[in-house]
Amino acid sequence: MKIGVLSRNENLYSTRRLVEAAEERGHEVKVIDHLKCNIEIEQSGPRLYYDGSYLEEFDAVIPRIGASVTFYGTAVVRQFEMMNVFTVAGSRGIIHSRDKLRCLQVLSKEGIGLPKTVFTNYSKDVKHVVKSAGGAPVVLKLLEGTQGLGVVLAENQNAAQSVLEAFNGLKARVIVQEFIHEAKGADIRAFVVDGQVVGAMKRQGKEGEFRSNLHRGGSSVVIELTPEEKATAILASKAVGLAVAGVDMLQSERGPLVLEVNSSPGLQGIEKTTGLDIAGNIIEYIERNVVTK
Ligand SMILES: Nc1ncnc2c1ncn2[C@@H]1O[C@H](COP(=O)(O)OP(=O)(O)OP(=O)(O)O)[C@@H](O)[C@H]1O
Numbered sequence: 263m264k265i266g267v268l269s270r271n272e273n274l275y276s277t278r279r280l281v282e283a284a285e286e287r288g289h290e291v292k293v294i295d296h297l298k299c300n301i302e303i304e305q306s307g308p309r310l311y312y313d314g315s316y317l318e319e320f321d322a323v324i325p326r327i328g329a330s331v332t333f334y335g336t337a338v339v340r341q342f343e344m345m346n347v348f349t350v351a352g353s354r355g356i357i358h359s360r361d362k363l364r365c366l367q368v369l370s371k372e373g374i375g376l377p378k379t380v381f382t383n384y385s386k387d388v389k390h391v392v393k394s395a396g397g398a399p400v401v402l403k404l405l406e407g408t409q410g411l412g413v414v415l416a417e418n419q420n421a422a423q424s425v426l427e428a429f430n431g432l433k434a435r436v437i438v439q440e441f442i443h444e445a446k447g448a449d450i451r452a453f454v455v456d457g458q459v460v461g462a463m464k465r466q467g468k469e470g471e472f473r474s475n476l477h478r479g480g481s482s483v484v485i486e487l488t489p490e491e492k493a494t495a496i497l498a499s500k501a502v503g504l505a506v507a508g509v510d511m512l513q514s515e516r517g518p519l520v521l522e523v524n525s526s527p528g529l530q531g532i533e534k535t536t537g538l539d540i541a542g543n544i545i546e547y548i549e550r551n552v553v554t555k
Pocket residue numbers: 377401403407408409410411413439440441442443445447448449467472473474475510512521522524
C-alpha cells in the first residue's frame with residue numbers, strides 16, 4: 263500500500279512512529295507537508311501538486327494537522343477525499359474537533375456526559391453566564407486552545423468577570439464551563455481506533471495545577487477504563503465522526519464527562535505510558551479498510 267502521512271515535520275515522535283509502523287508492515291510511506299501542497303481543481307478532476315510533481319496513487323493518508331493550520335490542512339484532506347483516497351481522519355471530523363464549542367454541541371446531541379457549558383455573545387451579563395455554568399468556580403476556555411493554554415480557572419464571580427472581559431477585549435471567543443472539582447486535577451485520555459479503545463492513560467496535573475496536560479508539567483499512568491468510560495469514549499469519537507481520536511474525559515460523581523475529542527492525538531504520551539503499539543493499530547485500521555488495486 264502507499265500511505266501518506268500529512269505532517270509538517272518528519273522528526274516528530276508521532277510522525278516517525280507512523281512511518282515506522284507502516285514500513286514494518288511492508289507499506290510504502292511518504293511524509294507530506296500539507297502546507298506545501300497546491301490544491302488544483304478543474305473539470306477533469308482534483309489534483310494535488312507537491313514538491314515538483316503531482317501526488318498520485320496514494321491508497322490512504324494519515325492527517326496530523328496542527329491546530330494553527332486547520333483551514334489549509336483540512337482543505338488538503340478534503341482534496342484527498344475528492345481524489346478517493348482513504349483518510350484516517352475526515353476533513354469534517356477534524357473541523358468538528360477543532361473548535362471546543364462545536365465539538366461539545368455535537369456531543370450533547372448524542373446525550374454524552376459533559377461539564378455544563380455556556381457560550382455567549384453578550385458578555386455584559388456575566389452573572390447569569392456564571393450562574394448557568396453552575397456558579398463559581400468556573401473554567402473559561404478559548405475555543406481553539408490546545409495543550410492547556412487558554413484554559414483558566416476563575417475562583418469567583420469577580421475573577422470570572424475580569425477574565426471574560428479580558429478575552430472579549432482581545433476579540434477571543436471563550437466558553438464558560440462548570441468546574442468539576444472531583445476530577446482533582448486529573449483527566450483520562452482514551453485513544454480510540456476504529457470503535458475500540460486501544461489504550462488509555464490518566465494524567466495528573468502537577469501540584470497546585472488543575473490542568474492535567476503533560477505539556478503543563480502533568481504526569482501520566484496507565485489506567486483500566488470502566489465499561490461506561492470506554493462506551494463514552496467510543497460514542498464521542500463516533501459523534502464527532504472520527505475513527506481515530508484522543509478522547510479527554512473527567513471522572514465525576516455523575517460518571518465520565520467528555521472535555522474534547524482530539525483528531526490528531528499525540529502518540530508519544532500514550533505509547534510511552536502504556537508501552538503499546540498505537541501507531542501499529544492505526545496502520546492496521548487502514549489495512550482493514552483499503553482494498554489495494
Ligand atoms: N470543566 C473542567 N473542570 C475541571 N478541570 C478541567 C475542566 N476543563 C478542563 N480541565 C482541566 O484542564 C485541562 C485542559 O483542558 P482541555 O483539555 O479542555 O484543554 P486543551 O488546551 O484543549 O488541552 P489538549 O492539549 O488536551 O487539547 C484538562 O485536561 C483538565 O485536566
